[in-house]
Amino acid sequence: MSTEFHQPSEIQRGRTAYRRRQTIRSVLLAALSTAVVGVLLAVAVTGAPGWDRVKLSFFSPDVAVEWLPEILEGLWLNVRLLVVCAVLALGLGLLIATLRTLRGPVFFPVRALATGYTYTFRGLPLIIVIYLMAFGVPGLRLQGTPGVLVLGGAALIITYGAYLAEVFRAGIESVHPSQLAAARSLGLTYRQTMRHVVLPQAIRRVAPPLLNDTVALQKDVGLVSLAGPIDAVRAAQIGVAQDANYTPYIVAGVLFVLLALPLIGVTDWVTLRAARRQSAGS
Amino acid sequence: MVSRNTLAALSSAAVLLTALAGCAPADESGPSAGASASPSGAACATGALDTQTAGKLTIGTDNPAYEPWFKDNKPNNGQGFESAVAYQVAERLGYPAQNVVWAQVTFNNAIAPGPKTFDFDINQFSITPERKKAVDFSSPYYLVRQTVITTKGSKIAGAKTLAELKSAKLGAQVGTTSYQAVNEIIKPDAKAQVYNNNDDAKAALVNGTVDGIVVDLPTAFYMTAAELDNGVIVGQLPQVGVPEQFGLVLDLDSPLTGCVTQAVDQLRQDGTLAVLEKQWLASTGGAPELS
Numbered sequence: 246m247s248t249e250f251h252q253p254s255e256i257q258r259g260r261t262a263y264r265r266r267q268t269i270r271s272v273l274l275a276a277l278s279t280a281v282v283g284v285l286l287a288v289a290v291t292g293a294p295g296w297d298r299v300k301l302s303f304f305s306p307d308v309a310v311e312w313l314p315e316i317l318e319g320l321w322l323n324v325r326l327l328v329v330c331a332v333l334a335l336g337l338g339l340l341i342a343t344l345r346t347l348r349g350p351v352f353f354p355v356r357a358l359a360t361g362y363t364y365t366f367r368g369l370p371l372i373i374v375i376y377l378m379a380f381g382v383p384g385l386r387l388q389g390t391p392g393v394l395v396l397g398g399a400a401l402i403i404t405y406g407a408y409l410a411e412v413f414r415a416g417i418e419s420v421h422p423s424q425l426a427a428a429r430s431l432g433l434t435y436r437q438t439m440r441h442v443v444l445p446q447a448i449r450r451v452a453p454p455l456l457n458d459t460v461a462l463q464k465d466v467g468l469v470s471l472a473g474p475i476d477a478v479r480a481a482q483i484g485v486a487q488d489a490n491y492t493p494y495i496v497a498g499v500l501f502v503l504l505a506l507p508l509i510g511v512t513d514w515v516t517l518r519a520a521r522r523q524s525a526g527s
Numbered sequence: 528m529v530s531r532n533t534l535a536a537l538s539s540a541a542v543l544l545t546a547l548a549g550c551a552p553a554d555e556s557g558p559s560a561g562a563s564a565s566p567s568g569a570a571c572a573t574g575a576l577d578t579q580t581a582g583k584l585t586i587g588t589d590n591p592a593y594e595p596w597f598k599d600n601k602p603n604n605g606q607g608f609e610s611a612v613a614y615q616v617a618e619r620l621g622y623p624a625q626n627v628v629w630a631q632v633t634f635n636n637a638i639a640p641g642p643k644t645f646d647f648d649i650n651q652f653s654i655t656p657e658r659k660k661a662v663d664f665s666s667p668y669y670l671v672r673q674t675v676i677t678t679k680g681s682k683i684a685g686a687k688t689l690a691e692l693k694s695a696k697l698g699a700q701v702g703t704t705s706y707q708a709v710n711e712i713i714k715p716d717a718k719a720q721v722y723n724n725n726d727d728a729k730a731a732l733v734n735g736t737v738d739g740i741v742v743d744l745p746t747a748f749y750m751t752a753a754e755l756d757n758g759v760i761v762g763q764l765p766q767v768g769v770p771e772q773f774g775l776v777l778d779l780d781s782p783l784t785g786c787v788t789q790a791v792d793q794l795r796q797d798g799t800l801a802v803l804e805k806q807w808l809a810s811t812g813g814a815p816e817l818s
Contacts, residue, residue: 379736380727380730380731380734383731383734383735383736384730384733384734386734386735392736393720393731393736470721471722471723471727472720472731472736473698473720473721473722473731473736473737474720474721475718475721479701479721482701482702483701483702483706483721485702486701486702486703487702487707
């Protein structure tokens with residue numbers, strides 16, 4: 246490690262300055278073109294003949310303020326449900342994917358069951374699963390039946406577990422067989438190979454689609470409101486019905502987007518990092 | 528020299544002609560004799576209105592006619608809320624019970640445009656702007672009340688007051704007056720459950736997910752009688768929001784609309800309708816009032 250002060254060459258400094266200028270220029274250009282597009286859009290929307298009516302029934306500040314507390318209360322339910330369901334669905338997906346990739350004729354029934362599960366629940370509409378769980382299961386009148394919220398959450402976990410299982414499986418199968426062979430030749434058991442060699446690579450590879458499915462789950466947790474609990478969209482619907490004004494839907498929509506932003510940001514960052522790692526050295 | 532006979536003949540011919548004009552098919556746009564305008568008392572000649580059958584008042588309703596609106600599927604026995612109302616209106620118009628004739632008219636036929644076989648129809652018709660384009664309505668004879676229903680053995684099955692419902696878990700359909708009633712009148716401790724439709728609410732009630740659900744009174748009677756195995760009406764709630772209104776159905780631009788409306792208004796003002804409601808819906812019908 247040399248301690249003397251490093252001075253870039255004249256040419257290198259010129260390059261740096263040129264690049265900086267280029268960056269500033271492109272940022273300015275981008276800002277200008279964005280401003281132009283924005284103005285055009287604003288003119289097109291607000292200049293439309295029906296804009297006043299739309300503004301009144303979709304963007305009424307009074308109505309928005311009136312229903313915001315209820316919608317936020319509903320959103321809190323969405324958030325709690327999302328966290329629990331996402332964690333459990335990821336766990337279930339990983340478990341099913343591992344079962345599906347077991348080797349050996351002995352495990353055929355396990356593989357068949359796991360495959361049947363993913364086929365069924367990826368094909369079955371979520372609403373029907375929720376109806377079966379939240380309206381069908383309590384009808385059995387079993388002792389200790391959990392509340393509809395838990396049952397609706399279970400429906401979400403089962404459905405999304407099937408999607409996530411397929412994502413995990415794609416990841417597991419994308420790990421090159423030589424990795425497995427190398428691990429086994431080092432004397433690792435199958436379980437150790439999966440745990441230390443295959444799964445870490447697999448999960449890293451499919452992190453973006455996993456997070457993508459989690460973003461999708463965020464919107465679908467609201468469907469639990471079919472069974473009675475009031476989520477953000479349901480609270481908005483009540484507001485719409487009472488005030489004959491669609492603003493609450495817009496409020497709920499904006500809140501959902503805000504809620505999704507961090508998750509989408511994380512997804513982008515993970516994707517970018519994975520891309521950098523894969524192309525490292527090139 | 529025109530004899531008196533000729534005059535009489537001429538005038539009777541004129542009467543005949545107007546009568547014929549009155550019988551002309553409805554789609555010939557004849558001059559509607561100010562049907563919607565509120566008529567003066569003289570226009571509503573007692574017992575001599577321009578009815579389907581002279582001297583008789585023909586009232587339509589569907590078959591079967593359900594309780595508590597009618598009793599034993601016999602509209603002509605004067606029992607049940609709507610039968611009683613119909614006879615009271617007839618009385619006001621000057622048609623005592625022996626001059627009232629009942630006609631079987633299906634719900635959809637009564638509300639469809641086209642010629643009618645009744646003078647007015649009583650069949651739990653809600654007054655809506657869409658329907659007003661096809662038929663005439665009298666003023667409302669009943670404002671629909673919201674009602675709590677549950678199943679036998681539920682903890683609120685015997686509730687007599689609103690206070691007893693406070694601790695219950697209640698459900699209602701989203702965006703309805705029923706949901707409003709839960710929040711504004713009962714104000715339960717636990718948040719009300721909301722459903723997409725009454726069928727889902729009913730399923731939740733049967734499953735025991737909720738203790739009771741709130742529906743409007745006609746639905747409550749239908750659900751507890753026909754749809755639920757052991758449904759119980761807990762009681763009617765005080766009026767809230769903008770209630771649905773039941774009106775008598777008449778032919779579009781019928782000459783009787785004004786007179787019938789006048790009769791219904793009088794019955795409302797002198798308290799007859801309230802008495803009938805209490806008698807046939809709250810006590811006999813089994814939907815007591817919760818206070």
